Amino acid sequence: MAKNLYEKVWEAHLVHQDGDDCLIYIDRHLIHEVTSPQAFAGLKEKNRKVRRPDKTFATMDHSISTRSLAIDACGPTNALQLRTLAQNCEENGIQLYPVGHQKQGIVHVIGPELGLIQPGMTVVCGDSHTATHGAFGALAFGIGTSQVEHVFASQTLKQGKAKSMKVQVDGKLGLGVTAKDIILAIIGKIGHAGATGHVIEYCGSAIEATSMEERMTICNMTIEAGAKAGLIAPDQTTIEYLKDREFAPKGADWDAAVEYWKTLTSDAEAKFDTEVYLTAEEIKPQVTWGTNPGQVIAVDEPVPAPESMPNDVEKVSCDKALKYMGIQAGQQLSELNVNHVFIGSCTNSRIEDLRAAAVVARLGKVAQSVTAIVVPGSAQVKQQAEQEGLDKIFIDAGFEWRLPGCSMCLGMNDDILQEGDRCASTSNRNFEGRQGRGARTHLVSPAMAAAAALHGHFVDVRQLQGVA
Template identity: 80%
Template sequence: MGKTLYEKIWDDHLVARAGTDNLIYIDRHLIHEVTSPQAFAGLEEKGRNLRCPERTFATMDHSISTRSLALDACGPTNQLQLMTLKQNCDKYGVELFPVGHQKQGIIHVIGPELGLILPGMTVVCGDSHTATHGAFGALAFGIGTSEVEHVFATQTLKQGKAKTLLVKVDGTLPVGVTAKDIILAIIGEIGHAGATGHVIEYAGSAIEALSMEERMTICNMSIEAGAKAGLIAPDETTYAYLKNRERCPTGADWEQALSYWQQLKSDADAHFDTVVNLQASDITPQVTWGTNPGQVIGVNEAIPQPQSFSDEVSRTSAQKALHYMGLQPGQKLSDVAVSHVFIGSCTNSRIEDLRAAAKIAAAGKVAEGVTAIVVPGSAQVKQQAESEQLDKIFTEAGFEWRLPGCSMCLGMNDDILKPGDRCASTSNRNFEGRQGRGSRTHLVSPAMAAAAAIKGHFVDVREFDV
């Protein structure tokens, strides 16, 4: 029997087997200020070395201001965390892209942007959205801080093998429907924990037709279905994105890599533990109504009745979510007003996302009473957007144009919402309190977020008069 893409990458990274433990080699270790300090402290305490600084890359993204480049802009605790990262990187020889650096940005935006992530690699980060890098056909997953320390000291991880889930999306995506809508529809279909214990491989003609930015949006939210990782087999789109990128191999190394990558796909007779099929033509612009990403509907559907769910736990969860969100069953989303709009995060802050949002923003002005912010994913994305005058479109429409960072996706800086604020957000989690205690988050695509900013409520972007 053939092998899946996951099994091929796994086999090529197996260092040792010890009983049920498998020791897996890690090619790229991405780190940021929030989940690394205790791991560095652990090395220090035990007098251990960081084995491969050349495979380790750091940035500042979570605890930073999007209004100021000053490290103390969000207070002394954030500053201490940022300074700790800088000191640790200096001490252990890790390359750092700090605030103000022309290549700084959200770790999952800058890794691919710099060409650090290649097909067939293993990539880890103390951050659950590491799954993003699976868009390149790399096995990428989030880890805890103890595991960060383990990778620092050994460049390996002990891992159990995951099950495999093939999600096949075929057909042509309707106009106005985006990669964000595909992944939200998938999570709606399989559920918030539907892929627990699995690595997802996304395939099918609708996935093959996506750009690298769109593929990153898909893989990014694999964790929101509970998956360990999400993968898309590399193809011509992948190679075209990588060719001539700053840190990519060149010459004979590129040729050698390319011939390896070309066989890096699931064999036709490979076995997947589960297979899920979706038709792209069935997918509509999605909006979450609840407090987990699986609680999602098409923009024109009515908010569901809790009784419509088949099991007691889902019914109770829906009831609790509706109460928290201040919504009624049967309500239409076009009747739901927003107070805030956030365009950004490792899910949707790349140049294509900003172009899609700007196209809508160009057609109107931010509605009265709505605060809308656009936070580019990296300094390079910001620069590119400014060279295309997207910043002008946003600011003229009444959006705020900010400095790169994680920002309001989780609000570790001062970009936080107040109780009762309702936000159309291009981020990845609509958990209770995620964007601020008592705040209400609805996950949408960049175009849908921009449209909500202008109308002041949710609206089907396909009917938006551009």
């Protein structure tokens, strides 16, 4: 029977099945300081051990400073959480990439960078943006802390099989339009909960043409459409990315792996529960106007009115979002002044993202009224960017060049906004208060964020000379 990619990966990981109740094996377990301490404590309480420390990898990313490598830089509570992670990793023999380590970084940036994530694997992490790793054709999803403890103890998870959704994007993206715009346009089309209960497979010529970094941006925000995971079938781009990375298979194992990876595509006759189609040429640079990622429009469209919403619940949501965001229906986004710009996060902090932002940063200076920060996703990204001189371009233009971490995506450190601040952000969530209580977040691509920094308001990056 014809199978889709999700079904192939799922079936290859079934350990046990009792009716609809399935136990699946986990190949890679990524952990960080925020969602693991209670799981380690639970293990200890029950006198259980981490079954496969060799398949478990830890980093410090959420609670750390982006100005200092000192573990105490963000206060004693954050420091205790970081030290707890270090102690738990030591006691359980888990590889940790701590602050200051040359391979440290955001968990979803370093996993792929180290070659830990490979096609056909199952990957979990106590973090919803684990969906990122679907870029490799791995079944990757976020879990809660109780499930982290379950994976520690058994290297498995109890799961029900999800529904499947095909999202096909065909055609060629216009200049100045990026992977971030693709995924925001998809979420705008299907809605913030449009893929709940589903695993999405992204396909089509526009997806096939993307780099691994771009695929990671797309899969990263899969969770913002409510989906459990997002997958992209591995191809030559995937294989080339992985070759010779630290944890990628070597020698005969590499050959065997590549041979298997080539089978990881949906069969021609494979069925999906839902199918969605987009045309790349129709996608414009996107900007969120509201308080969830589904509340998004193209940069040249007016902010929608509550009356245009399809039902009462959406009308109420729209009205509340407009009030929180301090904007009016019908307004043009270019009229909105931003006073903060954040370039970073597991969505857009990889080398290509920084290059794209630097192309724009080169065109001018950060506006007087704007504070703009660039936070590379990992120590390796930072090093690479510095080798290419991107740090100098940013600094010369008036951006702050920071140390790697999650930073202002969620502000678990001191990178937080104040009430009323308006931020153009390359992160993934524009929720109320996400970047600081009362702060207003607009999600955009790295190029759009950099352009907003220079102009002090949103501009259509396609109209900037030297970009498009």
